[in-house]
Amino acid sequence: MSSSLDAALPETAHAETTRFRPAIHFTAQDTWLNDPNGLVYYGGLYHLFFQTNPYGSVWGNMSWGHATSTDLLHWTEHPVAIACDDSEEIFSGSVVVDYGNTSGFGTADEPALVAIYTSAYKDASEHRGTQAQSLAYSTDAGMTWRKYHGNPVLTRNSAHFRDPKVFRYEGDSGACWIMVAVEAQHQKVVFYRSADLKSWEFLSDFGPANADAGEWECPDLFPLPVDGDPDNLRWVLIVNVNPGAVAGGSGGQYFVGQFDGVRFVPDAGSLAAPAGVRALGDSASAESALQECLWLDWGRDCYASVSFSNVPDGRRIIIGWMNNWDYANHLPTAPWRSSMTLARGVRLTAVDGSTRLVQQPVLAGLGSAGDAAVAPELLRTGAFELQDSELRLPDTVPGSAQVIEADILPESAESVAFHLSANADSSSATMLGYDAAAGRLVLDRRLSGDTAFHEKFSSAESAPLVLDGGALKLRIVVDHCSVEVFAQDGKLVLTDLVFPHEGQVRNRLVVGGGRAIIRSLTVTALN
Numbered sequence: 001m002s003s004s005l006d007a008a009l010p011e012t013a014h015a016e017t018t019r020f021r022p023a024i025h026f027t028a029q030d031t032w033l034n035d036p037n038g039l040v041y042y043g044g045l046y047h048l049f050f051q052t053n054p055y056g057s058v059w060g061n062m063s064w065g066h067a068t069s070t071d072l073l074h075w076t077e078h079p080v081a082i083a084c085d086d087s088e089e090i091f092s093g094s095v096v097v098d099y100g101n102t103s104g105f106g107t108a109d110e111p112a113l114v115a116i117y118t119s120a121y122k123d124a125s126e127h128r129g130t131q132a133q134s135l136a137y138s139t140d141a142g143m144t145w146r147k148y149h150g151n152p153v154l155t156r157n158s159a160h161f162r163d164p165k166v167f168r169y170e171g172d173s174g175a176c177w178i179m180v181a182v183e184a185q186h187q188k189v190v191f192y193r194s195a196d197l198k199s200w201e202f203l204s205d206f207g208p209a210n211a212d213a214g215e216w217e218c219p220d221l222f223p224l225p226v227d228g229d230p231d232n233l234r235w236v237l238i239v240n241v242n243p244g245a246v247a248g249g250s251g252g253q254y255f256v257g258q259f260d261g262v263r264f265v266p267d268a269g270s271l272a273a274p275a276g277v278r279a280l281g282d283s284a285s286a287e288s289a290l291q292e293c294l295w296l297d298w299g300r301d302c303y304a305s306v307s308f309s310n311v312p313d314g315r316r317i318i319i320g321w322m323n324n325w326d327y328a329n330h331l332p333t334a335p336w337r338s339s340m341t342l343a344r345g346v347r348l349t350a351v352d353g354s355t356r357l358v359q360q361p362v363l364a365g366l367g368s369a370g371d372a373a374v375a376p377e378l379l380r381t382g383a384f385e386l387q388d389s390e391l392r393l394p395d396t397v398p399g400s401a402q403v404i405e406a407d408i409l410p411e412s413a414e415s416v417a418f419h420l421s422a423n424a425d426s427s428s429a430t431m432l433g434y435d436a437a438a439g440r441l442v443l444d445r446r447l448s449g450d451t452a453f454h455e456k457f458s459s460a461e462s463a464p465l466v467l468d469g470g471a472l473k474l475r476i477v478v479d480h481c482s483v484e485v486f487a488q489d490g491k492l493v494l495t496d497l498v499f500p501h502e503g504q505v506r507n508r509l510v511v512g513g514g515r516a517i518i519r520s521l522t523v524t525a526l527n
């Protein structure tokens with residue numbers, strides 16, 4: 001069942017791509033992957049199921065792969081959990097712990113894990129041409145799965161009804177299961193309710209709104225306190241969109257609002273220009289409307305982000321697929337292709353009268369390479385100044401990821417830029433720079449290395465950045481083939497893939513057009 005695209009890859013290319021394998025991001029050992037699925041914490045393990053092609057390194061034969069981790073950084077891959085067959089492919093979905101044994105698949109003492117996934121029916125099926133929601137369950141803590149004989153449990157006779165995310169909702173009239181899914185081509189999130197996960201009642205729908213030029217996929221809905229205040233709960237509705245995201249192609253947007261068990265109502269502050277304005281078909285106003293949407297990530301490579309269920313202490317953790325459908329099947333690696341983003345802890349915070357998500361990578365649990373990884377220049381205590389000059393940072397060490405953390409006052413500088421994974425003179429490098437005149441953070445991979453494998457790959461992304469008390473605060477995670485940037489304490493995130501040429505290991509900080517004060521700067525190697 002392997003595809004022709006896969007067969008076309010030269011064997012030598014496979015060997016050369018080992019050096020792109022990330023150190024701290026999840027990749028499947030030797031297959032394709034896309035969306036994270038069924039993220040659940042159970043029995044001391046984080047379970048990451050994922051869209052995989054068990055037979056190749058391009059999209060196809062969709063099944064759920066499986067990996068587990070105790071710390072969201074070190075992953076163990078397990079056999080395929082839910083496999084495609086002659087009648088269906090297993091598209092994206094979620095997993096819940098059925099504590100009350102509402103489904104009858106487990107017992108009151110030993111709850112089943114229940115997967116709610118999309119059956120993408122093949123021609124051999126009586127349901128051919130439709131996508132519907134189905135169940136599978138595990139009574140051994142997620143290691144083996146059985147499909148429910150009564151599948152599908154929810155159909156709309158639609159060809160594009162998919163990506164169910166199910167969660168337990170406690171309302172005034174008791175508890176129930178809520179499903180959020182999409183009618184992808186109608187840019188609608190649809191909401192359903194169930195007592196037993198098997199029979200579902202339609203509640204409402206939401207959309208189109210904000211970024212609505214492409215298909216809506218992989219939604220999620222969860223409550224969070226604003227700035228930790230339990231009396232100020234808001235609901236976050238994640239809606240992934242492809243194409244039509246802010247950096248082009250695939251991306252994740254979110255809305256903040258209220259959910260009353262039936263309907264999601266967005267806050268005014270989370271809506272961009274009204275649909276009427278965008279419908280004018282004027283590309284400049286469409287572009288500026290996109291800038292007003294709330295984006296989980298302003299880069300090219302963060303898609304299908306959804307959150308874990310059942311994480312203790314009310315923590316909310318999301319993972320995205322670090323890729324973009326514009327070129328996903330063509331990344332220059334094989335037989336593995338694609339990785340996940342780092343797990344990101346998310347919170348809500350009030351910003352200028354609106355409510356915004358902030359994200360930080362989950363990095364606890366990683367050993368650092370210690371002081372040897374820190375260049376002498378960085379051991380200066382206290383602030384120092386750079387004026388139209390540069391500072392060499394420690395080289396990237398193959399096999400390790402690097403975390404660069406900086407707190408910089410750009411002062412009079414026109415630009416403050418990190419040249420990452422560069423060659424000796426930075427003629428090849430990934431550039432991450434603050435452009436003072438534009439007030440934007442720019443991630444430019446046009447000269448990052450191999451960009452020729454697809455015409456849409458070469459790109460520069462940017463996002464509006466508001467200095468915090470005059471400071472630019474960056475946390476940059478570089479891991480072989482990716483750069484993830486968490487700016488301004490996680491209020492702004494950009495993620496891009498990069499494929500540096502062999503030997504591009506230099507890193508430097510370059511200040512141009514004036515003077516900047518470096519208040520702190522650390523570089524840590526992680527392996």
Ligand code: FRU
Pocket residue numbers: 034035051062091092118162163217218304
């Ligand atoms: C998103 C997506 C989902 C679908 C899955 C199929 O990337 O298109 O909508 O369920 O991938 O692999």
